[in-house]
Amino acid sequence: MNSKTIAYGILRALGIVVGVVILLWFLYKIQSILLYITFAAVISLMGRPLVLFLKKRLKFNNSLAVIFTLFITIGLFLSLFLLFVPIVTEQGQLIGEIDINEVGDDLDQLNQEISDYFNVKKLNFVELIKQTDLMEFFDLKAIPEAINTFLSGFGALLIGLFSVLFISFFLLKDSKLLEKSLMVFAKSEDETRFMRAFNKIKDLLSRYFVGLLLQILILFILYTILLLIFGVHNAIAVALIAAIFNLIPYVGPLFGGALVLILATTSNLGLDFQSIILPKLTYILIGYIAIQLIDNFLNQPLIFGNSVKSHPLEIFLAILIFGALFGIGGLIVAVPFYTAIKVIAKEFLSEYKIVKQLTKEL
Template sequence: MNSKTIAYGILRAVAIIIGVLGLLWFLYKIQSVLIYIAFASVISLMGRPLVLFLKKKLKFKNSLAVITTLLIVIGLFLSIFMLFVPIISEQGQLIGEIDINKLGDDINRFNQEVSAYFKIEKLNFVELIKQTDLMQFFDLKAIPNAINSFLSGFGAVLIGLFSVLFISFFLLKDSLLLENSLLVLAKKEDENRFMRAFTKIKDLLSRYFVGLLLQIIILFILYTILLLIFGVHNAIAVALIAAICNLIPYVGPLFGGVFVIILAITSNLGFDFQTVILPKITYILIGYLIIQLIDNFLNQPLIFGNSVKSHPLEIFLAILIFGLLFGIGGLIVAVPFYTAIKVIAKEFLSEYKIVKTLTKDL
């Protein structure tokens, strides 16, 4: 091997490294655009069955079906937002009417009753607040900066919402737009397999996201019934937050349960701990656990098993691995990414035995 060949190989390797680093830098700089595309893709996958229904059953034209679907999506999000507006307003009014001395007495009494019932050392909430440096959040000098940050963040949210809806419209209108855009990355001889894989992924993920939406609706209804029975304030909003927490597998229900218990305690802070608060918390916790069992043994197997055609053990291991690698975000995207990997493996690596075993139901 002569010196020219070695030099050419070195230059080629350096050029490849620089190209990869440049691509990663470019993707990092446009990460917000990639997030918009990801959200738009999810909306298009969830809205796809509705678009097909409007076109086939109600004979809507393509553009009208897409616009109707997006209006329904916008209406859904607006309904959720409007659900919280009166609650935030009510909480603001309640905060303004709080008697600080009475609140302090209620907290101290609750602290004493809990300590006496469980026979533990009394917690000093004042010292706890000092240790966590919570007072730094009440620095009046920081208020102008907080207002500016809020206004700039609100503008960014508006731009993001418009971008997501704009991209979603064209993804729903032209179902092959994303496939054709990504087809440039495939070799000529692999285009047919690439299209089959992408169509299969789109179909499976569409069913998965629709099933996920159905799961949240079912949990929302069950949580609302539970919280209304035990008189938790703002039961509908609390139930919605707890249901949305279930988007994060395994960890989300834990966060939702803690949130529900905290709200249940604050809703009954002035009552006796042993005769009122503890029994109510116990019943709410039992009801919450029963709902989680219903979700784990009925909802999730139907959604994960039938929509993405994967064994529950596969799903569990995929979620566990993605969670360890990428944290909370990995838990959320584990199922869609694992499904995409399985479909691609079936199309391009079907000669391997392990791939045949894992993808036999696809």
């Protein structure tokens, strides 16, 4: 091997490294655009069954079916936003009408009752507040900066919303658009297998996201019934928020349960803790746990196991692994990514025994 060959090899390797670095830098710079495309792809996968239904059953043309689907999607998100309004409005009114002395007496009474019931030392909230030095957070100089941050964030939200809807429209209108865009990365001899894998992934993930919506709907109905029975304020909105928390596997239900218990407590602030608040919280907690058991042992295995054709143990392990690697975000994307990996492995690595065993149901 002469010196020219060695120099060529070094330069080639260096060029590959530089190219990879530039590509990663470019992807980092356009990460917001990639996020828009990802959200649009999810919306298109969720809306795909509705578009097909409108075209085949109701004889809509393609563009009208897509527009109708997007209007329904916008309506759902708008409904979610409007359900949050009562909570925000009520909390704003409570803050405006708050009586510091009365609230202090209520908190002190609640603190005393909790301390007596559990036989623990009473906490001095006044001293705790003094120690935290909350006045440091009320810096008037930070108000203009906070307003500018809010306005820029609101503008970015509007741009992002328009971008997602615009991209979603074309992905729904032309179901082959995303496929054609990804085909540029496939070798000519692998195009058939690539297309087969892509169509399988698209079908499975479409069913998965529809199943996810069904899970949230079932939980929302059950939570609403539970909270209405025990008279929690804004039961419908609180139930919806708790149901949405379930999008985060395992961790989400804990946050949702904590939110439900906190709002149930504030709804009864000033009442006797031992005879009213504690029994009500206990019954709500029992009901919440029962609903989670129904979801874990009935909803999820039936909905997700059938939609992505994976064993519940596979899904559980995939969620744990992705969560350990990528945190909360990994928990959310674990099932879709694992499903895509399985389909790709079946198409390109089917000669391995472990791949055959894991993908035999696909």
